[in-house]
Amino acid sequence: MEGREEILNRLAQSVVEMDEEGAKKAAEDALKAGIDAYEAIMKGLTKGMEIVNDKYEKEEYFVPEILMCSDAMYAGLEVLRPHLKAEKVSHKAKVVIGVVEGDTHDIGKNLVKMMLETAGFEIYDLGRNVPLQSFVDRALEVDANFICMSTLMTTTMDGMKEVIDLLKEKNVRDRFIVMVGGGPISQSFADNIGADGYASNAAAAVRKAKELLERKVILR
Amino acid sequence: MKNAFADEMSSKERIANFLQGKPIDRIPCAPLILNHAARILGVKISEYNQDGKTMGEAHVAAFKKYGNDFIFIFSTTSTLAEAMGTKLFFPEDDAPWVDEPIVKNPEDVDKVKMIDPGKDGRLPVYLEATSLCNEKVGDEVFVGCVFAGPFTTAAALRGTENFVKETYKNPELVHKLLQLSMENALIFIDAILKAKGIPVLVEPVGSGSLISPIQFKKFVLPYLKPIVDKIHEAQLPCILHICGKTSMIVEPMAESGSDALSLDVIDLQEAKKKVGEKVCLIGNVRPAETMLKGKPEDVERESKECIEKAKDNPGGFILSSGCEIPINTPPENILTMINAARKYGKCH
Numbered sequence: 108m109e110g111r112e113e114i115l116n117r118l119a120q121s122v123v124e125m126d127e128e129g130a131k132k133a134a135e136d137a138l139k140a141g142i143d144a145y146e147a148i149m150k151g152l153t154k155g156m157e158i159v160n161d162k163y164e165k166e167e168y169f170v171p172e173i174l175m176c177s178d179a180m181y182a183g184l185e186v187l188r189p190h191l192k193a194e195k196v197s198h199k200a201k202v203v204i205g206v207v208e209g210d211t212h213d214i215g216k217n218l219v220k221m222m223l224e225t226a227g228f229e230i231y232d233l234g235r236n237v238p239l240q241s242f243v244d245r246a247l248e249v250d251a252n253f254i255c256m257s258t259l260m261t262t263t264m265d266g267m268k269e270v271i272d273l274l275k276e277k278n279v280r281d282r283f284i285v286m287v288g289g290g291p292i293s294q295s296f297a298d299n300i301g302a303d304g305y306a307s308n309a310a311a312a313v314r315k316a317k318e319l320l321e322r323k324v325i326l327r
Numbered sequence: 328m329k330n331a332f333a334d335e336m337s338s339k340e341r342i343a344n345f346l347q348g349k350p351i352d353r354i355p356c357a358p359l360i361l362n363h364a365a366r367i368l369g370v371k372i373s374e375y376n377q378d379g380k381t382m383g384e385a386h387v388a389a390f391k392k393y394g395n396d397f398i399f400i401f402s403t404t405s406t407l408a409e410a411m412g413t414k415l416f417f418p419e420d421d422a423p424w425v426d427e428p429i430v431k432n433p434e435d436v437d438k439v440k441m442i443d444p445g446k447d448g449r450l451p452v453y454l455e456a457t458s459l460c461n462e463k464v465g466d467e468v469f470v471g472c473v474f475a476g477p478f479t480t481a482a483a484l485r486g487t488e489n490f491v492k493e494t495y496k497n498p499e500l501v502h503k504l505l506q507l508s509m510e511n512a513l514i515f516i517d518a519i520l521k522a523k524g525i526p527v528l529v530e531p532v533g534s535g536s537l538i539s540p541i542q543f544k545k546f547v548l549p550y551l552k553p554i555v556d557k558i559h560e561a562q563l564p565c566i567l568h569i570c571g572k573t574s575m576i577v578e579p580m581a582e583s584g585s586d587a588l589s590l591d592v593i594d595l596q597e598a599k600k601k602v603g604e605k606v607c608l609i610g611n612v613r614p615a616e617t618m619l620k621g622k623p624e625d626v627e628r629e630s631k632e633c634i635e636k637a638k639d640n641p642g643g644f645i646l647s648s649g650c651e652i653p654i655n656t657p658p659e660n661i662l663t664m665i666n667a668a669r670k671y672g673k674c675h
Contacts, residue, residue: 261614290536
């Protein structure tokens, strides 16, 4: 009989190997073997995505591979999620994320979303071509920790500054950690518009988010 | 502030001599002025991209203002896909985007049509713009007409996310779409040649920012080769542009047989070392960071750096932006780039 470690390992490997069916099967087997759903997610699926993340940073995996891995991860998650015990998920940091108004390129945003989700963040995905005011409204509504904005176009990047200005007008700027990213975005652009963080790729975005969250908690 | 340093040759003479390996006065400068041309004519992007006369006039106006060494007729990389059936959305004052890919389900591949460049989508707009530029300034400058390579077109037929996943899930469909896209590109090339335009090939979805070098060799390169050959048959050089990261794919890009590579995120010294014997390098001042957001002195500094790195490239060098000049780039920055070619790119 297959042990817990083997099943968890198989969950992780299915994700890394882009195997949707395998991930589903491994998730079912995990439940059958009495493994806690939360543990199966953290030590199986999330572990797998960490390996994927690493391969992406080493330029072994690229966008198609990550999308395939993420499909496998979500397939496993779908099986495990209904079995999650509520108290284990209540303390997650909340992220409002979207592609700013005027732009519909959302692959980058989807990668960041998925990687943050697997890293344990709670995601409110506003989609693409998102009206600037919606970032502010939704963040206030769900009491988000993060506002994450993405764009691939130069004509829409200044919308990110407008969101920050809207936050300032409402006197709520300090309540949120604002992160920006996308093709034309750079650290200096992020600094100029007064964002808290910038990352050049999805893996780096997760690291940055964790780091900023820690810092914010300490400052409080 | 035009011409702080006067030119001795027209753009056309310079490029013609450059291509034939004859002496030139200075290194050529061909920033990727695309939708930005609308700003110079003072029209909205949606006016620019719907009417061939307006598009052509915009590029004539831009050429007269800047003296760029090459005209690039262009609206979006999805234009071929649009003519093949994909629906685009047109914002009033920004470049269009894919709204509804034609291939919603794999079976829809039969709905993809073979183009008639005189009729379908906005291909007639491109062709009219190309002819108009040739009529008005064709004796001073070469007029290029930009079209997307098969990988980029196929992605716009299917939706990029589905398409790149299907490189794993349904490679057969991917190859079918690539083949169709390639055949249509070949048809469009004929029409461009008839309008006396120079076909310029762009393949942004094949970027190293998106796909691996392995996939590039499997799904991108094989379909580029017939296109390059077709352009060569017309006795013309092939320019291949891919934006984003290109370090890992610059060698297979050169393998396509292209004569010039327009590159974005890569160190030009590295590109020179890897493929400089084979190809001319075009690039690569940063479009957003420097051209849009930088000051003229930033543009001058970065242009100078590019020139110093690639001026001695065995296959030649053309100063340009790494990717499209952002629509709202201050004109002063573009003039500064061209003046930098005059100032730091003297060839004798």
